[in-house]
Amino acid sequence: MDANAAKLIGAGIACIGMAGAGIGLGNLFGQFLSGALRNPSAADGQRGTLLLGFALTEALGIFSLLVALLLLFAV
Secondary structure (H helix, E strand, O other): OOHHHHHHHHHHHHOHHHHHHHHHHHHHHHHHHHHHHHOHHHHHHHHHHHHHHHHHHHHHHHHHHHHHHHHHHOO
């Protein structure tokens, strides 16, 4: 197998983490909205937890993009 082909395959596999981050964000905000509609008075108390979950989930997606870019251009 060519080394360039292996780099491209590895970068593609690393991008699976970006799909996981998208699914995670959809699940996170969907569950928050569902809970906020059931109990609107408690939604304000959970907003900090929502933003922390958003930041951590998005960071994992950015890390997988970084790994893909490193595989493509640095190795």
